Amino acid sequence: MNRQQFMQAMEIHLRPMEPQERAELLADYDQHFELGLREGRLEEEIARELGQPEEIAKEALGDRYDAHTPGSDAFYAPTYQEMRSPRNSTKATRNFFTAIGLLFLNLILGIPLGLTLWSVWLTIASLSLLVLAPVAAVVDFVFLGQLDKAEIFVAIGAFGVGILFALAAKSVYKAFKKITLQYIKWNKNTMKGDVSA
Structure with a gap:
């Protein structure tokens, strides 16, 4: 040759x-x-x-x-182009079935669990409104002209519990936000075909 x-x-x-x-x-x-x-x-x-x-x-x-x-x-x-075409169609098919799988996973598991987690956070955040109990006691005193010792102690206790719930709501928010963002990132990486991430 x-x-x-x-x-x-x-x-x-x-x-x-x-x-x-x-x-x-x-x-x-x-x-x-x-x-x-x-x-x-x-x-x-x-x-x-x-x-x-x-x-x-x-x-x-x-x-x-x-x-x-x-x-x-x-x-x-x-040729290079002939080799690329089947791979592109294979990739499109893989992407389609990945999207369908992720849709069902999210509908059956991801969204309900996410809503449950965020409902827990919303409940904790709502309970932090107990910090307004002293304001309610003052309003009660101003408009009704009465304020007894039990009401003062309950207002102070509710204020303290409200602060605890506010701190808990902040921590829970950070944790749930991190979990939610990681789950969204995992969905994106799965769609791209990056299984390791």
Whole structure:
């Protein structure tokens, strides 16, 4: 096999590769021939040293190489665009079924659990309104003119309990916000196909 035959075979077998990547690889092999010829070696000898174009292409392309395309000759390998199309449709199909799965997961589990969590927070936050008990006691005194000791103690106690619920509501809010954002991020990553995240 001479230089021209070798380079043509390489070009054919490397068709699935991106054009720029293929051009760089072909330039490297062409340079091997140039250097060998300067050293006085024959084209056939250089081609033999480099190896079989089909084997080189298999190694360079990895899982993109397909030697057994139906209805094609032994030198056929699909172009980069031909290789990309099925992958895109496969990706679209995967995205569709992932979206359907996430929709059902969110409808059955994610949304009800999320609403339950945030309802708990809303209850705790509502109970923090007990801090207004002293205001209610003052209003009662101003408009009705009566204020007994029991009402004062209840107002002070409710104020303290309200502060505790306010602190608890703040902590619970931070935790539930973090969980919710992580769940949303997980949904986005799953749709992108990033399973590790």
